[in-house]
Amino acid sequence: MWLAAILATLPLILLLFHLLREGASSIDLAFFTRLPKPVGEAGGGMAHAIVGTLILVGIAGAIGLPVGIGAGLYLAEQRGARLATSVRFLSDVLNGMPSIVMGIFAWHFLVRPVGHFSALAGGIALGAMMIPLVTRATEEMVRIVPTALREAALALGYPHWRTSVSIVLRTALPGIVTAALVAIARIAGETAPLLFTAFGNAWWSVRVDQPIAALPLQIYEYAKSPYDDWHRLAWAAALVLIGLVLIISLLARFVTRSRHGGVGD
């Protein structure tokens, strides 16, 4: 059993070790502040992809969080309602949807009609992937808030919606924030839905209606190129991406330990 436990963490340890060996040497200040250099020229960075990923995650969060939290609250409060049962089932189906399918879907409805790739399409595809994650996590967190607290608020003369928002949701908040950060960490590394939506961009762009670079896309692009220095940059980008996800995860742990915490920590 202990062997299995160690084996379970082995991939992560090997991965981190390898990434550090291959990628760390290419990470310097320029990596974070410069654009890529043409093939053959030394140096250059991935500032555009780092910013691109942040923009994409921002768009995804702006869509996925409010919809997911609202839906989760509804599912928890209307447990038995027919609409709730269907929404719960469908959101599980959506959760199991391969991300490449989500990408094709977004391409069909958001890229093809417009005629060009865009950051917005990529962000929406990622946001749609976040929704079921956030919905189900919010539902779980809201469910473990004791009914007694809800009743106490109602008995004080709180209207139903205020009870839901300022007592129930507020009590479940640390758990929901954790879930939201985990969901963001999940989608930050997604590549497939971005291939034909955000598409990638070799130049600096922060416009949401234009193709935009992203770290996972950049890794994909550089890793399949025939150039050694691009391979090194791909390793470095992978390390930065992992670092980003790690920071978000740590943030999630930190948030749950805040004082006056509610349930779910």
Add this chain to the structure above:
Amino acid sequence: MTDRPATLTPPPVVKNDSRAATAARARISVRNLDARFGANRAVRDVSIDFPDGQVTAIIGPSGCGKSTLLRCLNRMHETVPTARVSGEVLLDGRDLYARGVNPIEVRRHIGMVFQRPTPFPTMSIRDNVAAGLRASSRDRPSRRREGEIVEESLRTAGLWDEVHERLKDSATALSGGQQQRLCIARAMATRPSVILLDEPTASLDPLSTQKVEELVHQLRGSVTVIIVTHNMQQAARVSDRTAFMLLGELVETAPTPEMFTTPSDPRTEAYITGRFG
């Protein structure tokens, strides 16, 4: 009973010891009340008066409908799915179930404390006590006035000396008994004319129970207290009047000393002498 005003302004609280006045006027009158959960009729045709400024205990075995009856008095019963109520509950002569009466408004005038302490875990002690005052954005007191009410309410609940130095701490840091007295302070902060206690000491140790009972004693006279308990000694200690319920029906109501010495119904006698329940 139609078209009653939707607002319920509480009449001035009578500040005297009305225990002697056995014929005190009823603050709440219940008339032919039926309460159901789906097909289950939990309260059956109950009519009872709760005299102003007195403590009335409702006793009876588990599942007799005493908590449900209590929850009908501030329209909390209907917050449960499939719950239904029929009959009248008159607060100072006005039917709380009349059309146009807002249940949220009702609950602001009738305080309630539950079996387990329910401090809001994300709020400080001070914010917990002030929670009811902040329930509506209208007529919210100023920050200073709010502070005064918080102090007053905590003093009433006998908690001020224990917590005044840590009002900003989380309410969950308090002991179970303190939390329950905090909940009483929270319910009292909005100056309700009636306060409902649903087995308020069921989860407390004997010392905390004693403090809550002392608090009930103090409240007598200034508020109408209705306390549900399955502890008969407690009913005998704290109440002016006792009501006995069985299988959803109100068996009898009498002044407490009379109830525990010469009950008129054989079922009451069987229950208080411990032959069942």
